[in-house]
Amino acid sequence: xxxxxxxxxxxxxxxxxxxxxxxxxxxxxxxxxxxxxxxxxxxxxxxxxxxxxxxxxxxxxxxxxxxxxxxxxxxxxxxxxxxxxxxxxxxxxxxxxxxxxxx
Amino acid sequence: xxxxxxxxxxxxxxxxxxxxxxxxxxxxxxxxxxxxxxxxxxxxxxxxxxxxxxxxxxxxxxxxxxxxxxxxxxxxxxxxxxxxxxxxxxxxxxxxxxxxxxxxxxxxxxxxxxxxxxxxxxxxxxxxxxxxxxxxxxxxxxxxxxxxxxxxxxxxxxxxxxxxxxxxxxxxxxxxxxxxxxxxxxxxxxxxxxxxxxxxxxxxxxxxxxxxxxxxxxxxxxxxxxxxxxxxxxxxxxxxxxxxxxxxxxxxxxxxxxxxxxxxxxxxxxxxxxxxxxxxxxxxxxxxxxxxxxxxxxxxxxxxxxxxxxxxxxxxxxxxxxxxxxxxxxxxxxxxxxxxxxxxxxxxxxxxxxxxxxxxxxxxxxxxxxxxxxxxxxxxxxxxxxxxxxxxxxxxxxxxxxxxxxxxxxxxxxxxxxxxxxxxxxxxxxxxxxxxxxxxxxxxxxxxxxxxxxxxxxxxxxxxxxxxxxxxxxxxxxxxxxxxxxxxxxxxxxxxxxxxxxxxxxxxxxxxxxxxxxxxxxxxxxxxxxxxxxxxxxxxxxxxxxxxxxxxxxxxxxxxxxxxxxxxxxxxxxxxxxx
Numbered sequence: 001x002x003x004x005x006x007x008x009x010x011x012x013x014x015x016x017x018x019x020x021x022x023x024x025x026x027x028x029x030x031x032x033x034x035x036x037x038x039x040x041x042x043x044x045x046x047x048x049x050x051x052x053x054x055x056x057x058x059x060x061x062x063x064x065x066x067x068x069x070x071x072x073x074x075x076x077x078x079x080x081x082x083x084x085x086x087x088x089x090x091x092x093x094x095x096x097x098x099x100x101x102x103x
Numbered sequence: 104x105x106x107x108x109x110x111x112x113x114x115x116x117x118x119x120x121x122x123x124x125x126x127x128x129x130x131x132x133x134x135x136x137x138x139x140x141x142x143x144x145x146x147x148x149x150x151x152x153x154x155x156x157x158x159x160x161x162x163x164x165x166x167x168x169x170x171x172x173x174x175x176x177x178x179x180x181x182x183x184x185x186x187x188x189x190x191x192x193x194x195x196x197x198x199x200x201x202x203x204x205x206x207x208x209x210x211x212x213x214x215x216x217x218x219x220x221x222x223x224x225x226x227x228x229x230x231x232x233x234x235x236x237x238x239x240x241x242x243x244x245x246x247x248x249x250x251x252x253x254x255x256x257x258x259x260x261x262x263x264x265x266x267x268x269x270x271x272x273x274x275x276x277x278x279x280x281x282x283x284x285x286x287x288x289x290x291x292x293x294x295x296x297x298x299x300x301x302x303x304x305x306x307x308x309x310x311x312x313x314x315x316x317x318x319x320x321x322x323x324x325x326x327x328x329x330x331x332x333x334x335x336x337x338x339x340x341x342x343x344x345x346x347x348x349x350x351x352x353x354x355x356x357x358x359x360x361x362x363x364x365x366x367x368x369x370x371x372x373x374x375x376x377x378x379x380x381x382x383x384x385x386x387x388x389x390x391x392x393x394x395x396x397x398x399x400x401x402x403x404x405x406x407x408x409x410x411x412x413x414x415x416x417x418x419x420x421x422x423x424x425x426x427x428x429x430x431x432x433x434x435x436x437x438x439x440x441x442x443x444x445x446x447x448x449x450x451x452x453x454x455x456x457x458x459x460x461x462x463x464x465x466x467x468x469x470x471x472x473x474x475x476x477x478x479x480x481x482x483x484x485x486x487x488x489x490x491x492x493x494x495x496x497x498x499x500x501x502x503x504x505x506x507x508x509x510x511x512x513x514x515x516x517x518x519x520x521x522x523x524x525x526x527x528x529x530x531x532x533x534x535x536x537x538x539x540x541x542x543x544x545x546x547x548x549x550x551x552x553x554x555x556x557x558x559x560x561x562x563x564x565x566x567x568x569x570x571x572x573x574x575x576x577x578x579x580x581x582x583x584x585x586x587x588x589x590x591x592x593x594x595x596x597x598x599x600x601x602x603x604x605x606x607x608x609x610x611x612x613x614x615x616x617x618x619x620x621x622x623x624x625x626x627x628x629x630x631x632x633x634x635x636x637x638x639x640x641x642x643x644x645x646x647x648x649x650x651x652x653x654x655x656x657x658x659x660x661x662x663x664x665x666x667x668x669x670x671x672x673x674x675x676x677x678x679x680x681x682x
Contacts, residue, residue, distance in 0.1 A: 014598060031443070033353045043549050047593025047602055054146025054266070054319040058357060058438060060246070061150040077441060079353070095288045096599035102147055102265055 002028050004080055006037055008049065009087040012096050019094070021085065022046075033057075034073075035064050037080035038098065050097035065089065066098065106536060107529030109283075110291035115141040115262075116515040117508070118282060118295055120269050120324065121303030123152020124245070125480030125500035125507075127252035129301045131211075132508025134259045138515050141262050141295070143284060145319050145604075148263040149253040152305050153316055153481070154500065157245030158435065159360050160228055160237030161497035163201045167218075168225035172234035174198040179673040181495060184231045185460075185488025186631040187647055187670035188337060192467055193486040197495075197502050204501035205238065213251035215240045228363050231393060231492035242360075242432045248497065267293065268604050269323065271531045272300060272331040275521025278474040279331060283531045287604055290597025292532045296522065298515025299475045301507050302328060302463055303500075306481040309608075310616055311456035311564060312556040313356045315347055319608075324482035326611035328463045329618065329661075333471040335652045336484040337461025338615075339622035340632040342491060343565045345397025347455030349413040353442040356455045357435075361423050364431055365391050369422040372401070372452070374409035380416070394493060395632050398454040402565040405453070415453025420446060454565050458496065459619075460487045460632055464651060469507035472653075475514055475521075479507040488649075488668075489631030538592055538606050545589025548605035551582060555612060563620045568637045572624040579617040583659075587613065618661055622650045625663050 004026050011019035024041045026032075032040060035057060042049045055064040057076045064075040067087040075086065092100035117133040119126045122144025133140045144151045164177040178198040182189055209215075215238045216224045227235035240247050256263070266287035273281040273294075281296040304324025308316025325335060346362060348354050365371055370379035370390045384400035385392035392400070401416045411417055425447055428436045436446055444450060462484035469477050478484075480500045487495065558578060562571035587610055592602035628642035629635050648665040655662040 012596070012598070014596075028352075030352050033442070036353065042601065047547055048596070050599035050601060052146070052266075053601060053604075054144070054151050054317065056150075056156050056317055058156060060155050060243075061147070063147050063150050077438075079442070096596075099288065099599040101288070 002030060004028075004037065004082045006041070006080060007085040008038065008041065008098065010049070010097050011094050013094055032080045034066070034068055034075035034078045034080045034084070034086060038075065038086065050095070050099045052099055063102070107533045108292070109294045109528060109532050112294045112296065113141065114296045115139050116298045117141070117301060117511045118143065118297035118299070119301045119303055120282070121152060121305060121480070121482070122146060122148035122150070122263070123303060123305055123480070124154025124248055124252060124497070125504045126152070126301070126303030127249075127256055128501055128504025129303055129479050129508035129511070130261050131252065131255045131259065132505045133301070133512040134261050136509045136512030136516075138512035141264065141297070142256075143264050143267040143269060145266065145268050145323070147265045149249065149256060151317065151319070153320070154497065155245040155249045156317070157248070157497055158242050158358065159363060160226060160239045160244060160494045162232065162236045162492070162494040163205045163238055163498060164198065164236055165202060165223060165225060166234075167222040168235035172236055174201065176233050177201065177236065180231060180233055180492060181486070182670055182673040183675070184490050184492035184495070186490055186641070187643070187674040188488030188630070188649055188668050189670070190485040190488070191669070191671055193465070196467060197486045197499060200502045201498045204498065204505060207505065208248060208251055208501055211251040211255050213247040215247065228493045229391070229394065230389070232494070237494045242434050244497065268607060269327060270535050270607055272327050272476065273523035273527060274331060274473075275523060278521055279476045280521035281523050283528065283535070285535055285603065285607065288599060290600065292535060294523070294528055296520070298520045299477060299511035301511050302476065302478040302482050303480050303504070304482045306459045307612070307615060308456045310556065310559045310612055312560050313347060313349070313454065314456040315344065315356055315358045316456070321608040321612050322615040323608060323611045324478070325462060325618070326614040328471060328473070328476065328478070329614065329652070329654055331473055331476060332654060333473045333476055334464040335462060335618060336464040336649050337488060338459055338484065338619050338652065339626050339650060340460035340489045341456060341563070341619065342395060342458040342460055342632045343398040343454050344394055344457045345399070345401040345454050346394075346452050348439060348444065348450060349411070349415040349453045350451040351442060351444070354439055354444065357438070358455070358457075359418065359435060359439065359450065359452060360432065361418060361428070362391055362394065362397070364423045364427055371419055371422040372416045373419055374404045374416055375411060376409055380404055395490060398565045399634055401453045411451040411453070413451050413453070415451045417449035418452050420448060420450070456564070458491055460489060460491045465503070468510040469503045470510060470514075477507040477511045479503045489633065535607065538603055539595040539597065541591045543591045545591045546586060547593060548590055548602055548609045551586050551590060552605065552609050552612065555582070555609070555616060559616060563616070563623055566634055566636050567623050568635060569624065572620050576617060576620050576624065579613055579620065583613055583617070618652050621661055621663055622652060625650055625665070
């Protein structure tokens with residue numbers, strides 16, 4: 001069993017004044033990609049988290065790109081690590097949480 | 104609050120549902136035929152769907168690698184690969200128009216690998232191809248196709264809407280006239296009026312816990328079409344592959360296509376006792392059998408207690424060198440290595456759901472049995488029958504995408520566009536918004552989905568039998584009766600609420616799962632991608648028949664009908680016995 005604490009960006013423009021970072025403890029049977037960790041939070045910990053689920057999950061489509069520990073990367077192609085933070089890319093209009101407007 | 108209000112209404116001539124390769128090809132063709140087109144996707148149009156992930160090749164009988172190859176030979180391979188159940192007319196069109204379809208996509212700027220003499224490289228993927236026929240682009244064939252189609256979409260400025268889940272097709276009398284969709288980003292209910300609709304919604308891998316598809320492959324298109332009164336055909340033929348990586352979980356379900364690189368006599372898989380076993384499961388004793396045999400063989404070893412720790416078998420790295428992998432499958436190899444898979448050590452591989460061979464029954468115009476409703480790609484049914492040979496799906500989306508687009512435009516341009524009844528619209532808007540006002544007492548959608556996936560894996564997957572299928576269907580009916588009405592979401596926010604999307608998806612998934620299990624129960628034989636342990640033999644005497652499914656008058660009941668299929672001389676029982 002692996003235990004991780006990850007911090008995700010939360011912001012609901014319809015009711016929040018400003019974004020906040022929320023920490024989550026997750027437990028899994030083995031290593032997770034960052035994308036899987038986000039899904040894990042949504043399924044097992046906090047169903048109010050907004051995220052996108054129409055990705056290719058193998059580094060082709062690029063829509064899962066986020067800032068991971070401040071660096072823009074594909075969440076499907078990176079391992080989730082203890083203490084990591086995940087935020088939308090800068091200068092994007094936020095729909096809610098990890099969902100931002102696309103080009 | 105649950106109400107019958109629609110937030111926006113949009114009009115178009117041709118509505119394309121699905122933003123993958125089939126959808127874009129159809130959209131471009133419909134535009135070029137003079138129609139106003141709108142493309143909707145659950146994901147991002149042009150970046151959703153499976154086409155972009157295509158790896159190995161697509162079949163086009165140019166005859167460059169072997170001059171004996173031609174569309175006639177390709178047709179024979181397709182009919183045999185479909186175990187006699189492919190619609191001969193559709194398979195014929197498919198093979199005859201493949202060359203022109205590739206020339207079209209090349210004229211859009213897609214480039215594929217060529218020999219030094221400038222001719223396209225053609226490879227033989229496996230024994231289902233009589234001659235080398237597969238076109239490739241490195242190990243990322245989907246990329247140039249999607250890039251070219253996105254470019255053509257942009258050039259024509261074809262309107263598109265991202266992250267729209269269609270929840271119902273609207274009808275006026277017999278014909279379709281529009282759709283209701285939920286806009287994920289805005290949380291709005293959108294009514295779309297359209298003269299014709301093209302379904303390009305892909306497959307249903309997400310019905311299973313391990314699959315090679317994208318996570319949004321929930322089979323919505325099949326359920327939408329069924330609910331609109333269209334026929335489905337051949338959906339019991341779910342292609343399970345046996346060469347997906349099972350461990351680590353980070354890459355579970357990703358296909359590892361080593362079988363195309365094996366030299367003669369190589370034995371790629373072994374069980375927990377170190378024995379190779381594939382040939383034991385192949386009627387012809389091949390060490391590298393047809394791809395659907397892989398899943399059955401691995402399943403058999405697991406059941407006999409000789410499986411790997413995560414329910415599969417081991418790939419023997421001695422059968423394909425690391426150098427060959429890096430040379431022929433660089434993207435796959437680098438991806439797996441990035442997640443810690445040591446490609447020089449045994450790798451756990453096993454079954455993953457890959458492709459629904461049947462789907463929305465189409466005619467030669469790519470039109471369903473409902474006037475104005477067209478279908479292309481994996482969601483359609485007819486060209487493949489009981490099995491789809493490797494490399495035929497990309498060819499299919501190019502051929503039938505072009506057809507569906509042109510035909511749908513002609514249908515819409517012929518006028519007499521229908522209009523939906525306001526009662527039907529209001530009733531669907533109420534159904535969709537009703538999730539927002541439910542008591543939060545029932546299971547969340549993903550809980551029901553996980554339960555569904557386990558049932559599908561255990562009873563409707565690689566190996567099926569009467570008892571398991573009956574119990575599963577009873578349980579699906581119970582879920583529809585008891586769980587779906589109480590299913591509730593984590594919050595009632597309208598914007599970016601994925602639980603809302605998933606609740607609607609799960610409802611469609613159960614409907615399609617019940618149809619698939621019902622057809623699998625009815626087919627008391629084993630053929631192609633469908634294997635019944637209680638009827639393990641191919642039965643041409645009784646089962647050269649397609650199973651067609653539609654809604655009976657009672658909207659909750661599905662009607663199953665069998666229809667004679669006449670495959671013609673290309674189908675020979677001796678070749679089909681491999682199933």
